[in-house]
Amino acid sequence: MAEKKVFEWRIAIADNKSIQKLEPQNHESKSIRLHDILAVNPLVIRVTRFFKTAWNLGVNDPRKVIHGLKVALAMTLISFFYYVRPLYDSFGGNNAVWAVMTVVVVFEYTAGGTLYKGLNRIGATLLAGFLGLGVCLVANETGPIFKAVIMGVSLFVIAAVVTYLRFIPVVKAKHDYGCMIFILTYGLVLVMGYDGKQELIDVTNERISTIIFGSCLCIIISMFVFPVWAGTELHVLISSNINKLANSLDSCVYEYFSPGDEEFKKKLGEYKCVLNSKASEESMANIARWEPAHGKFGFKHPWKIYIRIGATSRSCAYCIETLISHMDSKTRVPELIRKHVSASSFKVSSSSSDVLRELATTVSTMTQSTKMDSAVKELNNAVQQLQNDLESLPDLLIQSHEKYDLLEVIPLVTFISLLIEIALRIANIVKVVDEFAEVAKFKLAKDT
């Protein structure tokens, strides 16, 4: 009832407005009323919001629209292939069924994801198909009771063991999907083979060949039509995350010492993306290993090291989070003291973000930066200078002849300590990126 009242009230308002303002154009006032009525309908609001979200998603990343078209292309191709082939009647249309099913479940957003699923599906279907055939052929040689026992027990044991194996981390990371298909295929072969049909071998063969055909079609479309490589995604994510840390750090220190810049305020929260990217980084690194050499990434590209770069970046992000939460304390710090350290704090933050941006460029271009050493040196000097400024703070307080409370200085001291801690954590990122450069044999950047 409450909602209905609001609804009526809003329409009344709209009515008044239209009467006052738009009296001469009666036609337009009516259309505004309809529009207003629609605008307050909760269903219309939800649907509108849904379509807006969908639209923005596509505008921000057209590759998602392309992915939809790619899946549709694969589906249409494979169904037309089976329309044309006269195979339909050979076994109740099962061929086309498996092909369509394979396309729907195997086609993933990234090429690596499709490869992972396709290869797992092919491998598991082959293994379970032959195992199931073997068990069926053996069971058919025995009596009817033995046969049912052999089949039932083997199905139970295989389903239980393989389902359990899926919990083991190393299996889960590489062959989770394969395990599922293994149980599925084994179950199907056994169910079909119970009647001891002679065509069981043919059916299994057809299922295997259809799945191989469907998987290969998916893999080819996924890899050659506007491919999205999980490796490239991970590569871009890691370097953009490092850039985001730099932006947040810069913004935070500027906001602390000379607040008010809208540009900086916007960038303050960028570090948040880094906080929770662990799961997606790990799954992308897992998938990237299935991908062949592409672009600048060789076959044995060290994808695992990206996880470590991500971990060091995240450790840096945790500290930035704490730093930003100490920003509110700035008002309590006396102006004189704040000014005393502002120049060297700016220097630390700017050289920290220089190092971070240099790291991002190094990762993104996969070339050894010529400026890195000097940037790190500069950061060390800046930290040293900031520590000196802190050390001379008591002298300043004595000179100024004003009595300061230690409590007034503490927020600033904490802020600066955290800033220095962040510089230390950046050094950890530098170490891992150096290791990356060594393992992946980065060349020197050209701008020497």
Next chain:
Amino acid sequence: MAEKKVFEWRIAIADNKSIQKLEPQNHESKSIRLHDILAVNPLVIRVTRFFKTAWNLGVNDPRKVIHGLKVALAMTLISFFYYVRPLYDSFGGNNAVWAVMTVVVVFEYTAGGTLYKGLNRIGATLLAGFLGLGVCLVANETGPIFKAVIMGVSLFVIAAVVTYLRFIPVVKAKHDYGCMIFILTYGLVLVMGYDGKQELIDVTNERISTIIFGSCLCIIISMFVFPVWAGTELHVLISSNINKLANSLDSCVYEYFSPGDEEFKKKLGEYKCVLNSKASEESMANIARWEPAHGKFGFKHPWKIYIRIGATSRSCAYCIETLISHMDSKTRVPELIRKHVSASSFKVSSSSSDVLRELATTVSTMTQSTKMDSAVKELNNAVQQLQNDLESLPDLLIQSHEKYDLLEVIPLVTFISLLIEIALRIANIVKVVDEFAEVAKFKLAKDT
């Protein structure tokens, strides 16, 4: 080659040993040799490690073994059901095929997961089945070219649009699996319906009823045979995470002011579980919404609020991470100063962890704690006392007649600031848990 050499050398060593020590028992020496040979074989090592991991996983959480048995039970039941029924030949064994497939893909570890997949599968199969049938029936009325165009175009459009919809967060969270099954079923019905077979309706009906039967079997076994509820898992996770924060915080402060206790050292790293639990908390909360009332959780239990409790706990964990990284600085702080604040720091950490443990109990028992108010008050007092101690630090330094460098005091000041910041963040958890108590109408705890 290098590996082979090491291998031979180790055998030689084993040989020498056996000759020196075990000369009288020639039989045992041989068995030791074989054991040693196996112990250095990389494949044997890997296999042994794999089985150890698998064994430990089961010992630590027997429910994972039970899950395997539950899936096996469902598989065996459904395949026996279709062995017994004479339906096998009605459409090339498709019935049993769909039933087996449904069990394999629908059965999830948690009851909620199985419900989510089962209901999505049933809903999507129904919708897409009827839509596909409708399109087929209409298309069959037209000429052969129109028919192919209608079918091809509708398949392409549906596949593209629904695949794209899966990217939208709200769809992804609730109906990702349903979308996949929608495309799958629509594709299957169209592929089967191309020949305009009259039995298309029967086949679709059979597929739908088999899928409903398979899904229901999964849901029943999942919910009634040793059920694992996603809601309960989430509930336990959230409260144990809060307990872990308390342990880490206690350990950190003890290690800082009176290091050496092994018990505390072990607990220091427990907070790490909290850092990266966002993804699993969100997916569990999503799944928990599908679960019916169970145990102490009603049908409309506010699962979403767990995500917020998780978020505030995580924000606390970030700060604890930074605090722990400042532990190494303790050696630089003069003993006199450290002693001055140690008592009140202990008080803050112990009352912080009291509040945290009280929060964990509140969440876990879903009863309003009678001690919470006093615990929070005590924490506030402790923080106040610590701030007073900090304030009186300059006087202490003057009294002691020793000259201290500000740089020596900074690490301690930072440590204490972070401790106070953690207390503030705990207050945020208290707020959200209070809100939880209000929404879920907690009763008062009995120990008044």
